[in-house]
Amino acid sequence: MQDKNYLMIPGPTAVPPSVLEAISRPMFGHRTEEFAAMYKRIVEKLQMVFQTKNDIFVMTQTGTGGMETAIANAVSPGDKVLALVTGNFGERFAKLARIYGGEVDELSFAWGSPVNVKQVEEKLAANQYKVVLATQNETSTGVLNDIEGIGRLVAKTPALLLVDGVSGVGGIEIKVDEWQVDMLVTASQKAMMLPPGLAMVSVSKKAWEVIEKNTSPRFYFSLPAAKNKYDSWNTPYTPGVSLYVGLDVALDMMVKEGMDNVYARHKLLARATRAAARALGLKMLAEDDWASPVVTGIYSPEGIGADDIRKIAKKEFAVTFAGGQGILKGKAFRIAHMGFADKMDVIIAIAALEMALKKAGYPVELGTGMKAAQEVLLGGND
Numbered sequence: 001m002q003d004k005n006y007l008m009i010p011g012p013t014a015v016p017p018s019v020l021e022a023i024s025r026p027m028f029g030h031r032t033e034e035f036a037a038m039y040k041r042i043v044e045k046l047q048m049v050f051q052t053k054n055d056i057f058v059m060t061q062t063g064t065g066g067m068e069t070a071i072a073n074a075v076s077p078g079d080k081v082l083a084l085v086t087g088n089f090g091e092r093f094a095k096l097a098r099i100y101g102g103e104v105d106e107l108s109f110a111w112g113s114p115v116n117v118k119q120v121e122e123k124l125a126a127n128q129y130k131v132v133l134a135t136q137n138e139t140s141t142g143v144l145n146d147i148e149g150i151g152r153l154v155a156k157t158p159a160l161l162l163v164d165g166v167s168g169v170g171g172i173e174i175k176v177d178e179w180q181v182d183m184l185v186t187a188s189q190k191a192m193m194l195p196p197g198l199a200m201v202s203v204s205k206k207a208w209e210v211i212e213k214n215t216s217p218r219f220y221f222s223l224p225a226a227k228n229k230y231d232s233w234n235t236p237y238t239p240g241v242s243l244y245v246g247l248d249v250a251l252d253m254m255v256k257e258g259m260d261n262v263y264a265r266h267k268l269l270a271r272a273t274r275a276a277a278r279a280l281g282l283k284m285l286a287e288d289d290w291a292s293p294v295v296t297g298i299y300s301p302e303g304i305g306a307d308d309i310r311k312i313a314k315k316e317f318a319v320t321f322a323g324g325q326g327i328l329k330g331k332a333f334r335i336a337h338m339g340f341a342d343k344m345d346v347i348i349a350i351a352a353l354e355m356a357l358k359k360a361g362y363p364v365e366l367g368t369g370m371k372a373a374q375e376v377l378l379g380g381n382d
């Protein structure tokens, strides 16, 4: 059936019908009271999701644009930067800092492993950094990093902590104020349940002091320009108005469900997916202790290409899994369970995975993974 598409990738993710309806409403101008009231409402709800009193800018750009906004405003040429790298997106953050003239020290960890906080402590003790970069949820491997632990260390130094929360925020709890995150970046198309096109960036007082003195060239990504308009709940350039309308509605959905329930739902879906993969004899990229609640990375079985499994799942069952990135290309695939995802989405994903594995020549007793997932799902949220 042509229009069926079960999207199980870590962005863009499925968009709820109420959000689809919202983004298709008639257009209105952004230099209006209507827009200002909406922007204010959105920021208040985002502050609840980010757990912060900091300014939060909603910007019409993708997650990478949000990352560039953070870097362009926090890193001046010649600044010493510590980049904590656990995969593809950690590498991207480091690359951006280098492009803006940062002298980047990369502290890298094996793909599938998280940041070792002890090593961060050693690095911070031996060097004077201006900026530290971390990824909350490393989407390429399905690894959750300890932002609280990193934040505790960075807060003792003059350095700013910039966190890429593009695939985590909205699905994984983050406490910007308590964990002392100076800039948190997220984007619309993942756990926030919207189409691609918006980035959200929070900025602490400590960050503002740096931003004001920053010497990097900035125009579209300028936070002072955004702040100038933010004080009257507006944006310097034409915003993607429809996406803001959608964001307002998506945030209402989160508020209604309750953030604790949102986070518990994601954890449950991750546990069900992992139990299913394990029951099928598959190996996961991340250990349980640091497994992402929003995306599960799985190695393909010996002798079977990950992309062959994905192709069968897509062609025969209309289920899209994400491929491995970077060094994991062809060796691993990823199942996302983020945003507008629920129990039956996991069941569909696992059913398709079992059939795709069988068709690819892997010995599967059909139902083995499903049963494991169903048992976790019936067990509730513990």
Ligand SMILES: Cc1ncc(COP(=O)(O)O)c(C=O)c1O
Residues within 6 Å of the ligand: 010, 011, 062, 063, 064, 065, 089, 135, 137, 138, 139, 140, 164, 165, 166, 167, 187, 196
């Ligand atoms: C952790 C992380 N950071 C950054 C990005 C880049 O976001 P975008 O593709 O919206 O530019 C992604 C996208 O997958 C991501 O998962």
